[in-house]
Amino acid sequence: MASTKIPEQKVILCGEFGVGKSSLFRRFATNTFVSSADRSSTLGLDHFYKVYRVCGREVKLQLWDTGGMERVASVTSSYYKFAEAAILVFSFDNPDSFNILSQHLLDIVTYAESAKIFLCGNKIDLKHQMYVTDVDIDAFCEQCHNLISGVFKTSCKTGEGVEEMFADIARQLVSTSKTADIEEVAKDSFRLTSQDETQESCMC
Numbered sequence: 065m066a067s068t069k070i071p072e073q074k075v076i077l078c079g080e081f082g083v084g085k086s087s088l089f090r091r092f093a094t095n096t097f098v099s100s101a102d103r104s105s106t107l108g109l110d111h112f113y114k115v116y117r118v119c120g121r122e123v124k125l126q127l128w129d130t131g132g133m134e135r136v137a138s139v140t141s142s143y144y145k146f147a148e149a150a151i152l153v154f155s156f157d158n159p160d161s162f163n164i165l166s167q168h169l170l171d172i173v174t175y176a177e178s179a180k181i182f183l184c185g186n187k188i189d190l191k192h193q194m195y196v197t198d199v200d201i202d203a204f205c206e207q208c209h210n211l212i213s214g215v216f217k218t219s220c221k222t223g224e225g226v227e228e229m230f231a232d233i234a235r236q237l238v239s240t241s242k243t244a245d246i247e248e249v250a251k252d253s254f255r256l257t258s259q260d261e262t263q264e265s266c267m268c
Contacts, residue, residue: 074124074147075149083153085130088186125230150181154184157187179242183214186218188225202207
């Protein structure tokens with residue numbers, strides 16, 4: 065009996081250099097954190113997948129990272145192409161990274177017009193350096209005219225909120241997917257299966 069192919073959903077990370085996109089990618093892939101002082105710079109696109117199980121149906125999230133090549137023009141089309149979701153990342157300790165999100169949003173709607181868009185505020189562990197407020201976030205989402213499908217707050221350093229974000233993105237992608245074998249899936253549970261280990265959780 066032939067095995068059923070698991071539907072793949074490409075998810076891309078977008079935002080300014082230094083906001084923690086590669087750290088989010090590392091948390092997603094290996095659940096580890098490496099400080100900037102101990103991390104060597106890498107160039108080149110990278111991707112990793114995890115399989116999420118939503119009420120008995122599986123979907124594969126394939127997360128992509130630019131690897132420091134955000135502004136290389138030749139990367140743009142291949143990076144955004146076929147993306148089902150895009151995560152706009154800013155850092156709470158860097159208001160400039162928040163103020164420029166509209167440019168990254170424009171890139172997404174230009175090159176990946178069908179992608180669901182999510183907003184991620186990173187570095188919530190820096191409690192005394194939170195220069196972007198909830199009011200700022202609400203105002204941005206309102207200006208985006210309902211383009212933002214979800215808002216998340218994460219810390220790559222502690223891991224807080226990271227897995228919850230990806231699990232919710234998986235749930236939303238499954239619930240809106242046009243793929244025939246998953247379009248009837250309910251939205252309220254998930255189970256995570258990584259390439260190396262399996263974890264289960266349910267929200268029914």
